[in-house]
Amino acid sequence: MDAKVPQKRAGRPSDDQRREVRGRLAAAARELFGSRGFAAVTVREVAQHAGVTPAMVNYYFRGKHGLFLAVLEDLLEEALAGMEAAGESITGPGGIRIYLDRHVALLAENPWVAPLIYREVVLNPDLPSNFVAHFPGRLFGLLRRAVVAAQRRGELDPEPDADFLVISIVASSVFPFLMRPVIETLTAHTVDDAFARQWASHAGRMFYRGAAG
Amino acid sequence: MDAKVPQKRAGRPSDDQRREVRGRLAAAARELFGSRGFAAVTVREVAQHAGVTPAMVNYYFRGKHGLFLAVLEDLLEEALAGMEAAGESITGPGGIRIYLDRHVALLAENPWVAPLIYREVVLNPDLPSNFVAHFPGRLFGLLRRAVVAAQRRGELDPEPDADFLVISIVASSVFPFLMRPVIETLTAHTVDDAFARQWASHAGRMFYRGAAG
DNA sequence: ACATTAATTAAACAATTGATTAATTAGTAC
DNA sequence: GTACTAATTAATCAATTGTTTAATTAATGT
Numbered sequence: 001m002d003a004k005v006p007q008k009r010a011g012r013p014s015d016d017q018r019r020e021v022r023g024r025l026a027a028a029a030r031e032l033f034g035s036r037g038f039a040a041v042t043v044r045e046v047a048q049h050a051g052v053t054p055a056m057v058n059y060y061f062r063g064k065h066g067l068f069l070a071v072l073e074d075l076l077e078e079a080l081a082g083m084e085a086a087g088e089s090i091t092g093p094g095g096i097r098i099y100l101d102r103h104v105a106l107l108a109e110n111p112w113v114a115p116l117i118y119r120e121v122v123l124n125p126d127l128p129s130n131f132v133a134h135f136p137g138r139l140f141g142l143l144r145r146a147v148v149a150a151q152r153r154g155e156l157d158p159e160p161d162a163d164f165l166v167i168s169i170v171a172s173s174v175f176p177f178l179m180r181p182v183i184e185t186l187t188a189h190t191v192d193d194a195f196a197r198q199w200a201s202h203a204g205r206m207f208y209r210g211a212a213g
Numbered sequence: 214m215d216a217k218v219p220q221k222r223a224g225r226p227s228d229d230q231r232r233e234v235r236g237r238l239a240a241a242a243r244e245l246f247g248s249r250g251f252a253a254v255t256v257r258e259v260a261q262h263a264g265v266t267p268a269m270v271n272y273y274f275r276g277k278h279g280l281f282l283a284v285l286e287d288l289l290e291e292a293l294a295g296m297e298a299a300g301e302s303i304t305g306p307g308g309i310r311i312y313l314d315r316h317v318a319l320l321a322e323n324p325w326v327a328p329l330i331y332r333e334v335v336l337n338p339d340l341p342s343n344f345v346a347h348f349p350g351r352l353f354g355l356l357r358r359a360v361v362a363a364q365r366r367g368e369l370d371p372e373p374d375a376d377f378l379v380i381s382i383v384a385s386s387v388f389p390f391l392m393r394p395v396i397e398t399l400t401a402h403t404v405d406d407a408f409a410r411q412w413a414s415h416a417g418r419m420f421y422r423g424a425a426g
Numbered sequence: 427a428c429a430t431t432a433a434t435t436a437a438a439c440a441a442t443t444g445a446t447t448a449a450t451t452a453g454t455a456c
Numbered sequence: 457g458t459a460c461t462a463a464t465t466a467a468t469c470a471a472t473t474g475t476t477t478a479a480t481t482a483a484t485g486t
Binding site for chain 1: 250252253328332346349370373376387388395396399401411415416418419422
C-alpha cells in the first residue's frame with residue numbers, strides 16, 4: 001500500500017538518492033493533485049504516497065503551494081510542448097482538423113488534465129498573475145493563427161469573428177473531457193481513445209462543412 | 214458590512230422571524246457557495262453574512278453539507294424549470310435555436326451557475342447518487358428529444374449520432390460561461406448579455422448551416 | 427400566572443492541516 | 457580522523473473548521 005521502505009535512514013544521501021526523493025514527491029503530487037485537486041489533497045498524504053516525511057515537502061518545495069505550482073507548471077509545459085511541436089502543420093492546409101485530432105488525443109490520453117486545468121487554473125484567482133494568461137494564452141494564440149489562416153484559405157467560414165471560431169473549436173475539443181462523468185452516465189458512450197477519434201471526426205465535419213473552400 | 218442587526222435577541226421568535234433567519238442563511242449560502250464553491254466557504258462565514266450564529270446552520274440545515282444540498286437543489290430546480298417551461302417550443306420547428314437562446318441567456322444572467330454546477334455536481338463524487346443523473350439528465354433528455362425531432366425534420370444533419378449533437382450543443386451553450394475568466398483575459402470580448410446574444414447567433418448558424426432543411 | 431417549548435447564543439470541543447523545530451545521521455572535504 | 461554540511465525524522469505548534477453543548481430568552485397554550 002504505502003511505499004515506505006526506509007524505516008530509519010537519515011543523514012546526507014548521495015545525489016541520485018536526493019533527486020529520487022524530490023522526484024517521488026513530484027510524481028505522487030502529480031497523481032494526487034491530478035485526480036482530486038489542490039484543496040482535497042493533504043501534504044501528509046503526498047508524503048506518505050512518496051514514502052517520506054511531510055517535512056520533506058517543505059524542504060524541497062517550500063510548502064504545499066510550491067509543490068503544487070512546480071507540478072502544475074511541469075504538467076502544462078509538457079502538454080503545450082506537444083501541441084506547439086505541430087505548429088506549422090496546424091497553420092497549414094487542413095490544419096484545424098490536425099489541431100482537433102492532436103488536442104483531443106492529448107486529453108483522451110490524460111483524462112485528469114482537463115478538469116485539473118479548469119479547476120486549478122481557470123477558477124483559481126490566487127495563481128501567479130501571468131499563469132492564466134500564459135498557458136491558455138499560448139494554446140489560444142496557436143489556434144487563432146491557424147483559424148485566421150484557414151479563413152483566408154476559405155477552409156473555414158470567413159464571416160464569424162476569429163475569436164468566436166477559436167472558442168468554438170476549443171469547446172469542441174475540451175468539453176467532452178470536462179464532462180466525462182456526465183456523458184458516461186447519460187449516454188451509452190465511454191469517453192476513451194476510440195470515442196476521441198470519433199469525436200474529432202464529428203467536430204471536424206461541423207467546422208468544415210459549408211465553408212467556401 | 215455584516216448584517217448583524219439583533220445584538221441580544223434570544224427566545225422563541227414569531228414564525229415569520231424564524232422563516233426569515235432560515236431564508237437569510239439560504240441566501241447568504243447561495244451567494245457564497247455560488248461564487249467560491251463548497252470547500253472554500255466556512256460555516257462561520259455564511260452565518261456572519263446572514264447575521265446569525267454558526268450554530269444556526271446546524272439547527273436549520275443539519276450542518277454545512279445539508280445547507281449546501283438544500284441551496285444547490287433549489288438552484289438547479291429553479292434553473293431547470295425555466296428551461297422545461299419552453300419544452301414544446303424547443304421540440305418544435307426552429308427549436309434548437311430557441312434552446313440555444315434560452316440556455317445562453319440563463320447562463321449569462323447568472324454567471325456563477327455554470328462553474329458552480331461543474332465544480333460541485335459534475336466533479337463531486339460525494340453527492341447523492343441520483344443527483345448527477347437527475348439534474349443534468351433532465352436537461353440532456355429535453356435537448357435530445359429536440360435534436361431527434363430536428364433531425365427528422367431535416368433541420369439538423371441527420372448523419373451524426375444524436376448524442377454527439379447534444380454534446381456539441383450543450384458545449385456551445387455552456388463553454389463560454391465556464392471559461393469566462395480566460396476569454397476575458399485573452400480576447401477583447403466581455404462575457405455579458407450582449408455577448409450571449411451574439412454567441413447564440415453564432416452557434417445557431419454553425420448547427421443549422423448545411424443541413425438539408 | 428405558569429409550565430412548556432422552540433429559537434438563539436456564547437463557549438468550547440475535537441479533528442485536521444500546513445508548517446516549524448530541534449535533534450540525528452551520514453556523506454564530504456581537508 | 458575531525459569538522460562541516462546537507463538530508464531526514466519525530467514531535468510539536470498554531471491556526472482553522474465543523475459541530476456540540478449548556479445556558480438563556482421569549483413566545484405559546486392552558
